[in-house]
Amino acid sequence: MFLQWLKLNNFTNYKELNFEADAFLNLIVGDNAQGKTNLLDAIYYLSHGTSYRYHQDQQLIRWNADFFTITAVTKNKYNLNKLAYSYKDNKKNITINESKLNKIADLLGIFTVVFFSPDDLYIVKGNPSLRRKYLDSELCQVSPKYYYYLQQYRKTLLQRNRLLKEIRLNKSNKKSLEIWNIQLAKYGAWLIIKRLEMLNKIKPLARLTHRKLSDGLEELEIIYSHSLDINNNHFTLEWLEDFIISQLESCFDYDLMRGFTxxxxxxxxxxxxxxxxxxxxxxxxxxxxxxxxxxxxxxVEFMYGETGEYPVLLLDDVLSELDKKRRDQLLALVSDRIQTFITCTETSFLNKNILEKASINKVSRGILKKIK
Ligand SMILES: Nc1ncnc2c1ncn2[C@@H]1O[C@H](COP(=O)(O)OP(=O)(O)O)[C@@H](O)[C@H]1O
Ligand SMILES: [Mg+2]
Structure with missing residues (x-):
């Protein structure tokens, strides 16, 4: 996966940007608050149709302007794509190769990215919802079915929770839950199986990467923890569906008391x-x-395994947080195979080899200049 060209108009602090990306390593250098993260966010937007850091598109419009556009030429193993996004008067418009995109789900797989920012520390440190988000967003990028099932699961869950509240108020009865239990089990079992499959692939990759980044000193382990009382590691989809139904039934009193599943x-x-x-x-x-x-x-490696293509890697402000050894290991890991965008405030701590390979761009108040 490659980004060839990026063009921005009135996107955050970029009035106008025309950026031709290098096929491998792109360094974006600048002081604080100049637009480094905004630039990565624009690249992320190409992939997801939403911002990584802002909740509303309105926030992405440059102050005093009334629209933004992001246009790009990207390349995957099948073809070149022209992606165009615009936002004006509360309306988002997306076209791919000049034809209008009807739903965001159709963006899946056209241009994929992995974004890492210092906030992602919370995958490890934060609450469980952030780790679930890590699994889900990853799987959604490689599997349209996962995206669909996740949406169905969430809708069903809302229905079941609503019904629990009605039962509590004697407006409905326990029997009416059955149909939702069956639906939840169908979608839920499949989601769990996919997550476990993904983690089984991620585990050895993450362990290897962590070993390299820690200079062989640290062994990383990842263990899925079920909220269902599952004690064995080997089960089929059918077994899990039945098991979820039985667990939903046996948790009924507790769920009713709590008011949710x-x-x-x-x-x-x-x-x-x-x-x-x-x-x-x-x-x-x-x-x-x-x-x-x-x-x-x-x-990144997982996505390659699933789709036969590396996503574009966006690393926001990570270099300054790592010691020299880890920094060199990281750059060695990515820079030859994967198109990578790295933001940093200075380049003096990078080794010569990397500086020679990289395209270096300096950003100052929303103006980007290629300096090498
Ligand atoms: N909608 C917007 N219009 C104009 N400027 C914006 C908008 N949103 C954010 N900014 C400005 O962008 C600047 C910083 O962007 P950011 O990419 O986070 O900087 P950094 O280089 O530190 O990563 C800030 O000065 C912020 O005020
Ligand atoms: Mg930043």
């Missing part, structure tokens, strides 16, 4: 360990950061 993939989590201890509780900030980075880098 307490078991299922929406309550699952995973634990990250280093050398056998739980990183969330006992890891240093540096170890947590490196582990989060290992998880993200392994995502």
């Amino acid at each position: 307490t078991k299922g993939p929406h309550r699952d989590d995973f634990v990250v360990k280093i050398n056998g201890y739980n990183l969330k509780e006992f890891g240093s900030q540096g170890q947590q950061r490196t582990a989060a980075l290992s998880l993200k880098i392994s995502e």
Whole structure:
């Protein structure tokens, strides 16, 4: 996957940008608050049709302007694509090769990215919903069916939770839950199986990456933790569907008391360990950061395995957080195979080899200049 050209108009602090990207390593250098993260966000937008950091498109319009556009030429193994996004008067318009996109789901696979920002430390440190988000967003990028099932699961869950509240108010009865239990089990079992399959692939990749980044000193482990009372590791989809139904039934009184569904993939989590201890509780900030980075880098390899194509890698402000050894290891891992965009405030700490290979761009107040 490659980004060839990026053109921005009135996107955050970019009045106008024309950027021809290098096929491998692109360094975006600049002081704080000049537009480095905004640029990565624009590239992320190409892939997801939404911003990584802002919740509303309105926030992306440059102050005092009334629209933004993002246009790009990207390349995947099948073809060149022209992607165009615009936002004006609360309306988003997306075209791919001049034809209008009807739903965001149709963007899947056209241009894929993996974004790593310092906030992603929370994959390791934060609450379970962030780890579920990591799994889900990853799987959605490679599997349209996962995206669809996740949406169906969430809708069904809302229905079931609504019904639980009605039962509590005697406006409905327990029997009416049955149909929702069956639906939840159907979607939920499939989601769990896919997550486990993904983690089984991610585990060795993340362990290897982490070993490299930690200079062989740290062994990373990832363990899925079920909210359902599952004790065995080998089960079929059919077994899991039946098991979820039985668990939903046996949790009925508890769910009713709490007013929501307490078991299922929406309550699952995973634990990250280093050398056998739980990183969330006992890891240093540096170890947590490196582990989060290992998880993200392994995502890149996972996507390659699933789709036959590397996504574009966006690394926001990671270099300054790593010591020299980890930094060199990271750059060695990515720079020859994967188109990578890295933001940093200075380049003096990068080794000569990398500086020679990289395209270097300096950004100042929303103006980007290629300096090499
Ligand atoms: N909609 C917007 N219009 C104009 N400027 C914006 C908008 N949104 C954010 N900015 C500005 O963009 C600048 C910084 O962007 P950012 O990419 O986060 O910087 P950094 O280089 O530190 O990563 C900030 O000064 C911020 O005020
Ligand atoms: Mg930034």
